Amino acid sequence: MFATVDIGATRRVIATAPAETAITLAIPNELSQVRERVLDAPTDGSARMLATQLLERSWLVEGDTAVVGDGVSFEQLQVQVVGLEAEGRTLYRQVLADVVVDAEPS
Numbered sequence: 001m002f003a004t005v006d007i008g009a010t011r012r013v014i015a016t017a018p019a020e021t022a023i024t025l026a027i028p029n030e031l032s033q034v035r036e037r038v039l040d041a042p043t044d045g046s047a048r049m050l051a052t053q054l055l056e057r058s059w060l061v062e063g064d065t066a067v068v069g070d071g072v073s074f075e076q077l078q079v080q081v082v083g084l085e086a087e088g089r090t091l092y093r094q095v096l097a098d099v100v101v102d103a104e105p106s
Contacts, residue, residue: 042081042096051101
C-alpha cells in the first residue's frame, strides 16, 4: 500500500521580504486562488507568479509581519512552498519551490 503526507492540504506557502529579521507577508484573501494553485502545483514558476503579484502591493509592516495596507513597497520577495516528507515514523519539512523575485524598476 502506498501513502504520502505530501498533499496540497499539508503544504504551506511562505512569503518573506529581506530585512535584518525577515518580514513574513500575510497573503491577502484576493490571492487565495493563486495561493491554492501554487500549493497544488508547487513549481518555481508558480511561486514566481505569486511573488510578482505580491510585489505589486503596498504593505503595512508591524514588527516582523506585514499585511496589505498603505506604506511599504518591497524591492525583493522570497516565496517558498514547503511540504511534509515522511521517512519511517519521522516527518520533516521539504522545500518544494523556492524563488527570490526583484521588483521591476520604476
